[in-house]
Amino acid sequence: MSSITNTPARTGRAGASATLAGVSFAFEAGRMAIADASLHVEAGELVCLVGPSGSGKSTILSLLAGLLAPVRGQVLEDGVPVRGPSPSRAVVFQEAALFPWLSLRANVEYPLSLSGVGRRERAARATELLRTVHLARFAASYPHELSGGMRQRGAIARALATDPKVLLMDEPFAALDAQTREILQGEVEQIFLATGKTIVFVTHNVREAVRLGDRVVLMGTRPGRILRTVAIAIERPRAPNDERVHAYVAELSAGIRAEVEKIAREEADDAWVAPRGGVRVDPAFGVGDGI
Secondary structure, X not given: OOOOXXXXXXXXXXXXXXXXXXEEEEOOOOOEEEEEEEEEEOOOOEEEEEOOOOOOHHHHHHHHHOOOOOOEEEEEEOOEEXXXXXXXXXXXXXXXXXXXXXXXXXXXXHHHHHOOOOHHHXXXXXXXXXXXXXXXXXXXXXXXXXXXXXXXXXXXXXXXXXXXXXXXXXXXXXXXXXXXXXXXHHHHHHHHHHHOOEEEEEOOOHHHHHHHOOEEEEEXXXXXXXXXXXXXXXXXXXXXXXXXXXXXXXXXXXXHHHHHHHHHHHHOOOOOOOOOOOOOOOOOOOOOXXX
């Protein structure tokens, strides 16, 4: 998938470290969403979060972005407390959320215009970013004229427009077909290698997490918490069909399976027993979806 054979020279601002230090978060109703979570992501590292629905993966992303504030503990960027959103941190969501009334180029330029960047510089930066995500030919197109995968590439280009240090990605490929998803995984890896940005990537897809992550963080639920971290010792760039991926997928899927069974026991009556072989967890699909 990737045309990269060696790590290219990096451009733009280098990544920043991102840290959760004993963080807990509760929603207004009092339900604890995250309990005493500690995680350190090194500058220039790509870390993936996996776990059942309700384990707080997206909440952690929002805490790192400064969109939510912890009730206990600290969120840090390069050792400095995060007090709110910042251009140094950008978020890519599951839905591309491009402005439908703006062209693709204008969408990418938008955050630059908010920052007061001049017209010529905005245009040059947008052109560069659209080339990075291989959409330069579609700069004048509107979101409804683009495929789902192209819209997500556009969203990534827009997120990179202000040259953030940390890129936070919340299941950005969940709504895409398997072939497009695989292509975009390669795109993310290329961007990671080319820019040195810190990336925290949330996914329900275990194989995707192993394909992309330097480390994969396995999360549990009720309340959301970090169970353990698995380092992925596979060199980059990674082939999507690398045989070494399977062992990591099996290890992580077993951990998720245990969490899914725990949830099922809590929600069912005393007569519930796990199906023979346990609850099925398919790494190619959403693990724990709907639970």
